[in-house]
Each structure stands twice: as structure tokens, then as C-alpha cells.
Amino acid sequence: MKSHQLAFALVALVSTLFSLSAKDRPNILFIMSDDHTAQAIGAYATLLREIDPTPTIDKLAEEGVLFENAFCTNSICTPSRANIITGLYNHNNGVFDLGGSIRPDKQTLPILMREAGYQTAVIGKWHLKQEPNFDYYKVLPGQGKYFDTEFRIQGDRPWPQNVVTHMGEHSSDAITDSALDWFRNQRDPNKPFFVCHQYKAPHDYFENAPRYQSYLADVTVPEPETLYDVPNTFGSLATRGWQNELMPHIGTSIGKRNPRRSYATHLFAKFPEEFPANYDPALATEEETTRISYQGYLKKYLRCVKGVDDNLKRLFDYLKAEGLYDNTVIIYTGDQGFWLGEKDYQDKRWAYDESARMPFIVRYPREIPAGIRSDALIENVDYPALMLDYAGVKTPKEYQGKSFRSICETGKEPANWKPATYYRYWMHMAHHDNPGEMAIRTKTHKLIYFYGANYKGEYQTPPAWELYDLIEDPQELRNVYYVPKYKKIRDDLKVQFAQLRKDIGDDGSHYPECEAIVQEFWDYSEADRLKAIEISANFKKIREAELAKN
Incomplete structure (x- = not known):
């Protein structure tokens, strides 16, 4: 009898403690906007x-x-x-x-x-x-x-x-x-x-x-410094192509730089009231389309915010x-x-x-x-x-x-907190014309590897590496991958990057054909760079043919 009473008392005690702990613990409200x-x-x-x-x-x-x-x-x-x-x-x-x-x-x-x-x-x-x-x-x-x-x-x-x-x-x-x-x-x-x-x-x-339609209607939204002019030190073969030949085709744009998708045309088609009455992207300069589209874009975005x-x-x-x-x-x-x-x-x-x-x-x-x-x-x-x-x-x-x-x-x-973060974008050239890429970021530097291939290792864009000094260049406008004084940092980060991939399990087994491209250009010899130049020219032809067809 006493054992049953003791067991009941223990159950009651545990239930009470759980109830108290549940009551005392905080509520958790996780809010996420898209x-x-x-x-x-x-x-x-x-x-x-x-x-x-x-x-x-x-x-x-x-x-x-x-x-x-x-x-x-x-x-x-x-x-x-x-x-x-x-x-x-x-x-x-x-x-x-x-x-x-x-x-x-x-x-x-x-x-x-x-x-x-x-x-x-x-x-x-x-x-x-x-x-x-x-x-x-x-x-x-x-x-x-x-x-x-x-x-x-x-x-x-x-x-x-x-x-x-x-x-x-x-x-x-x-x-x-x-x-x-x-x-x-x-x-x-x-x-x-x-x-x-x-x-x-x-x-x-x-x-x-x-x-919210009247919100910001009479305001000129400040423009970022790089809205029109990105310095030549930004990017690489992967994002610009050889001698900038892929600038129209890598990354969708605010102005009409990218002929396939831009706010200069697509935002105008959806919200013509945000544009001047006489606006015609075909007649305006690229800078004009960028300035006008940016104002419409930011106002719509900030109204939603x-x-x-x-x-x-x-x-x-x-x-x-x-x-x-x-x-x-x-x-x-x-x-x-x-x-x-x-x-x-x-x-x-x-x-x-x-x-x-x-x-x-x-x-x-x-x-x-x-x-x-x-x-x-x-x-x-x-x-x-x-x-x-x-x-x-x-x-x-x-x-x-x-x-x-x-x-x-x-x-x-x-x-023992983490010294670096990992990044990988797999959807090569889908929707917004972004190449397949991976990156490691520390508090002081970022190393990005654009391997430029889809899951099957196909539809290649030129592979390249970019390195940014986040202390001296927080806007990431100067790729220092080839600057001699950064060679040790670059090489050390590559080793750290490869180890981080192993540590978190991105071992390439998920899509072997893609991983073959990743490994082919990882060391990025001069021969690799020259091959990337060839890939750039080839992709330019492919993209121009796609645009002509569509």
C-alpha cells in the first residue's frame, strides 16, 4: 500500500514540476518576413x-x-x-x-x-x-x-x-x-x-x-553609390565575363543592363503608375531607366515593409x-x-x-x-x-x-564560437541569372568560389574566385584575389574553406557531376583561367541565341 502511495506521490510531484516549468518557461514568438x-x-x-x-x-x-x-x-x-x-x-x-x-x-x-x-x-x-x-x-x-x-x-x-x-x-x-x-x-x-x-x-x-500608396509618393529615395557605376575592381570573370562581355547576362538588373529581366521593363509592366507618363525603356538611356526604376522599386518595397x-x-x-x-x-x-x-x-x-x-x-x-x-x-x-x-x-x-x-x-x-560562416547557392542561372557559387566568410574576409555549373555540371558560366577584405572594403568592391599581399590570406582561407566543407558534410556526393566541376577549377591555375575565358565566350553565344529565340 505504501509503495503505491509513494508511486502516486512521485507521479504527482513530477507532474507538478513539469507544469511549473512549463509555466515558468518563456513563450517563443518567431517572426520572419520574406x-x-x-x-x-x-x-x-x-x-x-x-x-x-x-x-x-x-x-x-x-x-x-x-x-x-x-x-x-x-x-x-x-x-x-x-x-x-x-x-x-x-x-x-x-x-x-x-x-x-x-x-x-x-x-x-x-x-x-x-x-x-x-x-x-x-x-x-x-x-x-x-x-x-x-x-x-x-x-x-x-x-x-x-x-x-x-x-x-x-x-x-x-x-x-x-x-x-x-x-x-x-x-x-x-x-x-x-x-x-x-x-x-x-x-x-x-x-x-x-x-x-x-x-x-x-x-x-x-x-x-x-x-500605403501615398507613403513616400513625394519623396526621392536616396540612391546607393553603386547603383550606376560599379568599379572595375569589383567581381571577376564569373560575374563580368572576359572583358565584361557577360555584364548584360549575369545578375538581373534595376535598369535595362540585363535584357532578359530588369525592373526597367518588368516592374514598369506591373506598376506603370510608379513611372513617368512618358516613360519608354526602349528610348531612355540605361542610366535613366535605372534611376526611374529604382525609385519605383524602392517605394513599392518600402510600402510593403x-x-x-x-x-x-x-x-x-x-x-x-x-x-x-x-x-x-x-x-x-x-x-x-x-x-x-x-x-x-x-x-x-x-x-x-x-x-x-x-x-x-x-x-x-x-x-x-x-x-x-x-x-x-x-x-x-x-x-x-x-x-x-x-x-x-x-x-x-x-x-x-x-x-x-x-x-x-x-x-x-x-x-570556441565559430570563426566562419558557409554559403552555397545551387540554382545555377535560374530566375535571376546567378551562377552556382559557394563562399566562406570570416569577420575580416570573404572568399567566394563561382564554379558556374548546374547539378549535372552543365550550362557552364566561367569559373572564378573572388576575395574581399571586409575591414578595408566592407562594400565588397575590390576583388583582391590576385593582389600579392593577400596571397597568404587567400591560400589559408582556401584550406579553411575545404575543411569547412568536410566538417559540415558538403562533400560533393549529392551531385557528383557538379562536384567534378568544383574540383576541376578549385586550384585555379593559369590554364584554368584560360579555359574560363573560353567558357565565357561560349556562354555569351548561348545566351544571345536564347534571347534571339525568345
Whole structure:
């Protein structure tokens, strides 16, 4: 009898301790906007600081920690999100590009949160194709629509057949309304929550809510120094071609530099009201199309950003009114960086900082002092480990990311913290004309290897290497790969780069034909460079024939 009473008492004690620990642990709110780059956040911005469309996000940064060197490992939507939901690099989670997906049983972040006693929900953009393994979900189909927003929800039919539509609503409003509805009607007050609140905005093509159309209408948005003129010291054979012959064909453009895809033509076709009444890209000079298109582009983009920020204020006001705000770890990020006219590039995908850097802000006043800025190198593969750490869950052995909770709370890096980040973009010359590339970045230097081939090792663009001194040249405008004083740094970084690939498992076994090209030009002898010149001429012919055909 006594043994039964003792057993019952132990069960009751364990249940009580679990209940108390669940109650005492913080809520976790992970907010991610699509393509919201650090340059468009007041707390980060320099060029756009006076415009500053993000007072709500700025306040979050003021009251928490802001990371200046947070990077994605593959600057494209689906792969970046896959890293966060799995804690693995793309070559290990299997999501190399936009065609990838994550099975419900592999979505370890929400699974572990649920096992730890958290109520889990995801609302907004999902983009991982398969059914979310959350207690509750209301997610956009694929990229989703800006207006009359549709959501896939749980229901009587199997995924993805249950759909509801917010007629007449902009996606940022509909996503916030849906989150507030969950908090008011679905949240269990006896459990901590883990909520992924994820906006479609400001992904192109930047359809803002009508109420923001007057925002910035009479403002001239400041231009980046490299909008028109990129110095000849920038780039390489890979990005410029031999004697600049591939400048029209590598990287989509703001002005009409790239004849296949540019905002000078495509943005004009979608939003003619943002352009002068007499605008004709065929008659205007390249510089004129660049200047005019940049203004239309930035205004549409920043209007979408403003809509996100205003909606976050609605969400935060609710959390404050309910007494939840200060007991919630609030994280704000974008799924990657984004070009805002720098170097006349659009979209993301490149290993350069404008594209690869993610905003990353954390507020939790119970443990994180206000006003910390950290230059620690972190990757999106580290984010789930951080969130699990705050949930009281030990980082799984299979995770490749590490928690950086101590950096959040002290601003200081542990002695064994990572010295470099890894980058790899696999979608060679897809959509925005970016060559296949990989890179290693330290706090002081970046080494980029454009191997220039698709998964089968075909459709080659010229391979080349680029090295940037991030202390002397933070805008990455002077490739010093061939500068003699950088030879030791270059050679040391190559060794470190090769070892990093091995350490994280990017061993080339996933696509052997592609890896053969990677290895062929890795040493980059003079013979390799001469072959790259031949590849440049050949690709120019291929691209010009494609343009003539289309």
C-alpha cells in the first residue's frame, strides 16, 4: 500500500514540476518576413535611416540584442526556411532549391517544442510544401497572394485541400488578423506557446495595401553609390565575363543592363503608375531607366515593409495588453537579405553581404539586456538551437547549428564560437541569372568560389574566385584575389574553406557531376583561367541565341 502511495506521490510531484516549468518557461514568438533585408530596417540602415519605415522593429532592437553578422547559408526562400525547421544545412536536409520540401516527421523544431510542453502554431508563409507538423497551422499555398489571401488550414479533408480565403484583405493584414485570432481563441493559457508568425511581404512583386500608396509618393529615395557605376575592381570573370562581355547576362538588373529581366521593363509592366507618363525603356538611356526604376522599386518595397511594421505593432499591442510581451522571447528576422539597388542587382541569391545577411533581433527583457549589438557570426542553421535552448531543450546531437543564447545575454562570444560562416547557392542561372557559387566568410574576409555549373555540371558560366577584405572594403568592391599581399590570406582561407566543407558534410556526393566541376577549377591555375575565358565566350553565344529565340 505504501509503495503505491509513494508511486502516486512521485507521479504527482513530477507532474507538478513539469507544469511549473512549463509555466515558468518563456513563450517563443518567431517572426520572419520574406526578403526583408537589414538595409531596410532603421536599426541597421545607413542610407535609408531618415526614411526608416520600421519604428516598431527598431524599438524591438533597442530593447534587446541586434546581430550585425547573421547570415543565411543559401539565400533563397525554401532552403533558408528548411535550415531553420531542421537545424541542418541544405545538403543534409535535402532542400537545395525552391523545389525542396520537408516531411512532417523531419520538422524537428516544432516536434521538439511540442514534446517539451509547448503549444505550437505556424501562421503565414510556409513554403516547405508538405503539411506543417504544428498543433495549429494556417499557411499560404506556396508563395501565396498579396490580395484575397488564401490559407491552407486543418479540416475534414487531407492536406492541402482545406482552404479559406480572406477576401479583400492584404496578406500582411490577413496574417496578423489570423495570428490575433489564434491568440484570442486557440491559445492554451496553461502552456507556453511557440508561434511562427511569417509574412509574405515584402517579396517581389511588392504589392502594398492601398492605404500605403501615398507613403513616400513625394519623396526621392536616396540612391546607393553603386547603383550606376560599379568599379572595375569589383567581381571577376564569373560575374563580368572576359572583358565584361557577360555584364548584360549575369545578375538581373534595376535598369535595362540585363535584357532578359530588369525592373526597367518588368516592374514598369506591373506598376506603370510608379513611372513617368512618358516613360519608354526602349528610348531612355540605361542610366535613366535605372534611376526611374529604382525609385519605383524602392517605394513599392518600402510600402510593403511599412505594412509589416504597422501590423507588428498591432500584434505587440495585444501581447502587452494580455501581459505576455515581457515573458515572450520575440525574434525578428528575414529569410535572407535582398538587394536594394546596390551594384545594379535585384533579388538575392548572391554570396555578397547585401544578399546573404539576415536581420536578426531578439527581445527578452528577463534575460537579455537592452541595447546590445553583436558582431558574432551566426547562421540560420543556429536559430532553432537558440529557440530550443530558451525552451529548456538540449540541442539534438544531429543538429548542425549551435545555440548562441550566451551571446544574446552578454554580447560576448564563447572562446570556441565559430570563426566562419558557409554559403552555397545551387540554382545555377535560374530566375535571376546567378551562377552556382559557394563562399566562406570570416569577420575580416570573404572568399567566394563561382564554379558556374548546374547539378549535372552543365550550362557552364566561367569559373572564378573572388576575395574581399571586409575591414578595408566592407562594400565588397575590390576583388583582391590576385593582389600579392593577400596571397597568404587567400591560400589559408582556401584550406579553411575545404575543411569547412568536410566538417559540415558538403562533400560533393549529392551531385557528383557538379562536384567534378568544383574540383576541376578549385586550384585555379593559369590554364584554368584560360579555359574560363573560353567558357565565357561560349556562354555569351548561348545566351544571345536564347534571347534571339525568345
